[in-house]
Amino acid sequence: MAGLWKRMTSIFQAKANRVLDKAEDPRQTLDLSYEKQLDSLQKVRRSVADVATARKRIELQATQLQRQADKLQDQAKAALSQGNEDLAREALTRRAALGEQLSDLKVQHDQVSEQEERLVATSQRLQAQVEQFRTKKETLKASYTAAEAQTKVGEAVSGISTSMGDAGQAMQRAQDKIAGMQARAGAIDDLLASGALTNLNQPVDDIQAQLDKVSATSQVDNELAAMKAQIGPVGPAGELPASPAAPGAAPPPQAGSTVGETGGNAHSGNGGSGGTSS
DSSP states (O other), X not given: OHHHHHHHHHHHHHHHHHHHHHHOOHHHHHHHHHHHXXXXXHHHHHHHHHHHHHHHXXXXXXXXXXXXXXXXXXXXXHHHHTTOHHHHHHHHHHHHHHHHHHHHHHHHHHHHHHHHHHHHHHHHHHXXXXXXXXXXHHHHHHHHHHHHHHHHHHHHHHTOSHHHHHHHHHHHHHHHHHHHHHHHHHHHXXXXXXXXXXXXXXXXXXXXXXXXXXXXXXXXHHHHHHHHHHHOOOOSTTOOOOOOOOTTOOOOOOTTXXXXXXXXXXXXXXXXXXXXXX
């Protein structure tokens, strides 16, 4: 059970990291890191100011104690000049106590001064690092922006972007629909011309369609006959038209004469010849 839970946690973390990586902008991350470094630098500077304030306070306190010690020194001299040795001893005793306090303050002052020096050095070093990071940050941001712009331009030119892909697919679908509609319209026109389909705008039954077809054929035959009449009789292919008939020769048979009439004329000719010979 523990292994299953650990595995589920790992999968969730991996997917969450992937989502965060897609949503993360390196420029914003760099700016955030720079702001955090500035906050750290500001805290160090405040610490330096606090230590410097403490050092100054110790110096003021030491100055006041030194003034009191000097005053007690003068009072001891004055009491001794007046012959009051006990008062002089009291003044010197207090001055000695102030001297111990001054010694303690001097130790504290030295410690605070040393701490202040370390903080100042840390602040200067951190400030240099922050300035270096800021320069590098701006360079990285400029490089990222340039790379991002180049990527977008490349996607726009090569058609990798989603919008170009969708536009290409829409154009392909439109071309496919146009081709299908054109093919359908051509097929319908062919079916209407062949009579397989009936034109609803001009309804015609099958008998009328046959009559129209015969009428069209007769019209073609009439036009062909008229053209033959204009051109004149034409022999078989490759033969020249007949030359004009000689005087006294028998006229050529008419185109409309029958075979029976031709045979009768032949027999009549033979009979005439026989009569002449007899």
